[in-house]
Amino acid sequence: MMRQKMVRGLISLSVVGLALTGCGTAKDQGNTSGATTAPTAAATAASKGEPTTLIISTWGFADDFFKKEVYAPFEKEHNAKIVLEIGNNAERLNKVKQGSSSVDLIYLSDYYAQQGIEAGLFDKIDRSRIPNLKDIYDLAKAPLGEDYGPAYTVGRLGIAYNPKATTKEIKSWSDLWSPELSKKLTLPNITSTTGPMVLDAASVVAGNTTFNEDQAFAKVKEVNKGVVKYYGQTSEFVNMFSQGEIAAGPIMEMYVKDLKAAVPETKFVSPQEGAYAVMNTVNVIKGSKNKQLAEDFINWHLSKEVQEKSAKAKVDSPVNTTLQLSPEEATGITYGADVVSKLRKLDMKFVNQNLKAWIARWNKEVAQ
Template sequence: MKKISLLLVLLIALSMFMVACSPAADDNKPNGDNSEQGNSGKPTELVISTWGFNEDLLRKNIYEPFEKANNVKIVLEVGNNADRLNKLRLGSSNVDIIQIAEGFAIQAISEGLFEKIDRSNIPNIENLYDVAKAPFGEDYGPAYTVGRYGIMYDEAKVSKPIESWADLWDESLAKQITVPDITTTAGPFMPFIVADVEGLDVKKDTDAIFGKIKALDNNIVKIYSKSSEVVNMFSQGEVSVVAGQDFSFGQVKEAVPTAKWVDPKEGAYAVVNTINIVKGTKNKELAEKFIDWILSEEVQKANAIDKVDSPANKNVVLTEEEAEGLTYGADVIDKLILADWDYINSVNSEWIERWNKEITSGN
């Protein structure tokens, strides 16, 4: 009996030793490390705050491939820049990553709402055009697309070619124009445009500038707050001239084949859309992996061909047809006007108040 008992003890000890030494899942591995995680187990949820434009194409080109490769479930929180930034301020969302325009990103950084990134985990940053690599310094996220704010118009409905920002005030365009609200991504460009056209100082001649904007009343059909409104108004023939961003031109051109894009002779404005990691995320490394993916040549080219976003990755090569309507190539990007966002943010409240009182009230 003693020999049997001793044998049982030895067998139990041996079995416990083998279990302890057997390979097991490492609970401390970072999210998104699919070298061992693979596609097994419950997917990690990654919440992305973004615009609700071209969602079907974004799922095809970006989200679904990333989900499959990394055992991830991507959840979108969509809305305009201002609303989504306010949710971060209020702590009323569980967002990991936010795609947001430059002016709003600057506000978020000043308020400590973004995590600092580890650029060694995002090697595709080095393949971006210089303007996109570090718009807020190397601690924060890059621009994943650099677009243009210019003019779209229907050649079949406009009596003479549009070449200048000044043409928006032409009497022949009565009740044909839409422009963005001051609170949108490109809205704050309008005072700068007026200053250029009229030879005014944007920092000193505020009364004259807003007076000139008010003079557009007769030509404006509507002031829009979402890019989706641009496509709808254009396709329904409600407007024939749009001051807008080029990322919506693909859909406009598809709906209205006679639509044309114009870089005004005074210059088109750069629209720098950024991607950053939200403070307090539990998925920082996975978020960095996603940023690297969205900056990859593969994704950037797919989005460019589908007219979703202009490529910020300088390795993307497009045909003339594929590049139509996009901000493509160093020769185009280098000519863009970069807005003074520090100044815009310093007068933002004042401009919004004046806009609502003097401009919006009549439209």
């Protein structure tokens, strides 16, 4: 039996200025794919007066918003030209690992960013060059260590359900094990970004305060017969929910708007034991010739101006604590110190150390 502390407890944070928080998750933003061709030699500044090319690896969602509100102002202010390399988390990280990418800055979920750190792909950031760090939640400042980049957005994994499709009022992670949800339930696959979070939730439901692998898998096997499908992409959840194939399941808050578009009665619940923090990070690639410009861009993305526009456009939940949103503006995003302080955060280093074994065990004991 393996007992390890998988969750760093409920997150405590100090709020600088007025309360707020964020995510968008994805974000699974990482599910967005596509690609643009990024130049190689052109990544360095040409001659005096010509813009410096900054190559950014990202998902490509909300492209029009980012081009207008984030990239264009930065290009003008810093005499820069931003070139994008688009794809999902895994494929973009693999390109950097293989040396087939010339990016300066990379956006990844914390799960994939931890892999990049362990592979030695990221440069240490100079925090003195990113003054806006002082204005973001403690949770977001150094989610993977002081040497590496911040989270620019923080979302939450909770439970969405259709109250017209089940008599069960959902308040807790344990409610997913209720007989009323049998054959009406979906869960994320262990290989998805949120799969390990649900495995941890199963350990919590089993009565543990620290992660217990054996009891977590026992609980998953217990609910297995009532699961319609283990989804790998959020679009699968949305489709099953819209068609009435399922009534409930864990999902990131940012996608609830898609569920409500099809099922207006949809409810999103932050379980009483705590929803899970889903963080997207930004890091400078080791060897970048534009490290300072990349750090300037990180600082810009953490600014009140960018964070506020992103939040109001429902693109990302903010981590900057100096802005305020109205109740209507905050709908559908992870917002507020009271919300963020209750989030559970997985230790991504621990997750990455054990994931291969969990996947093998999942395939043997759960997926049949």
